[in-house]
Amino acid sequence: MIAENLRHLRVFLAVAECGSVTQAAARCYVSQPAVTQAINKLETLSDRPLFQRSPQGFFPTEAGEILRRRAVRAFALIDPALAEIAPRLPRIATRPQLKALVATNETRNFTLAARVLGVSQPTVHRAIAQLEREAAQPLFRRSPQGVMPTRASTALARAARLAFAELAQAEAELGDLAGREVGRIVIGATPLARSHILPRAFAAFRANRPRLGIKVLDGPYSELLAGLRRGEVDFLVGALRDPVPVEDVVQEPLFEDRLVVLAGAEHPLLAAPPDVAQLAAWPWLVPRENTPTRVQFDAMFDAAGIARPESLIETGSVVLMREMVQDGRHLACVSRLQAMGEVSRGMVRALSIEVPGRSRPIGLTFRTDWQPTPAQSQLIAAMRAVEGAKASPP
Known part of the structure; x- marks a missing residue:
């Protein structure tokens, strides 16, 4: 991965900003050969030149500008979170260390984090210990039940996830430039x-x-x-x-989109437009609570002053709704567009009643x-x- 080495990316950004290997080396506290090596490595991974070299300096190519823009956005996310923990962390934190921190935040367990990353448990533990040593503070609280991230650790993990997503975007754009799907x-x-x-x-x-x-x-x-x-x-x-x-x-x-009430092809309520009181007597398939569809479904009965149906199956599956409704013993409240396929094929029918409320x-x-x-x-x-x-x- 072109974004695997964060230090190489920082060197790349310094060259892009300074236009000079010498100045970038001084800014990043590394040797000029180290800068050249980092740029060559990134260009090999990207399969394209990242800079145009000239006597006037180094200037980003189209590929270099893609990587520069994405790297700037990534470090703008991660560096404030690193600096809040310790001023020198932005310069020394590595991607493997941050990946270990993210995985441990998610799993609250070193062994599970190692399994997620496909590495050994000591590797994860060592990466976290290195970060904590540089930060001069704990990033996790240990207990018999597991490890709990501190506030700073949680903030850093969130920033790192977003930064990694930004660098993945860079990989995709560079691949696109080279005619590859990445x-x-x-x-x-x-x-x-x-x-x-x-x-x-x-x-x-x-x-x-x-x-x-x-x-x-x-x-x-x-x-x-x-x-x-x-x-x-x-x-x-x-x-x-x-x-x-x-x-x-x-x-x-x-x-x-609007909501419709679905019934089986031979359902008795198809004979004439039903009222809300008739609907309340039937078993229903409805979406989960607090979804927009469920809010409108509940409001249909509340507005009429009628108790909501008691027999409810909560699901977001149109397939389950279709199968249950076809037997003629259930009704379903669902999106009009979502039900179009089943209705057009004659599997179910829509009742002649409008679910109140504005379109969604x-x-x-x-x-x-x-x-x-x-x-x-x-x-x-x-x-x-x-x-x-x-x-x-x-």
Whole structure:
């Protein structure tokens, strides 16, 4: 990995800023041969020259500018957290040490952290001990139950995750410049996105990017949001939150969606438009509590002054909803767009009742100040082109 050696990257930035090996060596407290060796190593790993050499100095190439921009952003994230612990840590902390700190923060156990990293337990313990020795303070509190990170350790781990994500973006962009597909795009997706937006966007994206890896994560919104904020997820797609859940993310609406009530093809409530009191008597499949869909579902009964249904199965799976609803003994509350496929194939039908409440904004969620790679930008453009708002209701 081009970003494996943080000290080499710092030397590279010094050369990019000074335009001189001599000045960079003085700034980084290393020899001129060490600077030359670091630059040569980075150029070998990137498979492209990072500098144009001339009598006037060193000037970043296109590849060098990509790496410079991403490295500046990475160190702007990590250096304040390092300096807060100890002033000299930004100069001496290594990537393996920081990876050990991140893994130990996540697992709260040296053995589990070693397993995550694929190294031995003494290696992790030694890396943490080296950081603590340089910091002149503990970064974890030991107990029989495990190790608990200090406040400073937690802040450093979060900064390191985001910095590593930024350097991974550099790897992807340099690969793109060389005509290679490097890395993968990680998306946190809600059920609606997985059934409606992603299939169409992926089909368009694959026409230009047939080999780039894509990973789609599902799970509760809170877990996906946490992964986004840690830098483990590139962006989220699905129902937006009002208000924005935290200050370090931004939301972009793509289109609006409404909710429908699904029933089996022979359900008795299909004979005439039902009222809310009739709906309350049936068993339901509904999303988890505190999701936008569930809030609207509960509000439908509250607004009518009718007790909410007691027989509920909480799920985000359209497949489970479809299978349960087809028997004619259950109802389901789900996104109109999410249910379009099942309705169009005649598997289920939508009741003639409108779930009250405004339409839900569906869109993208990013980290504030996140800068996508060209490949990520292409996939986002494909999602923006999905005409969800124009789809006719079932």
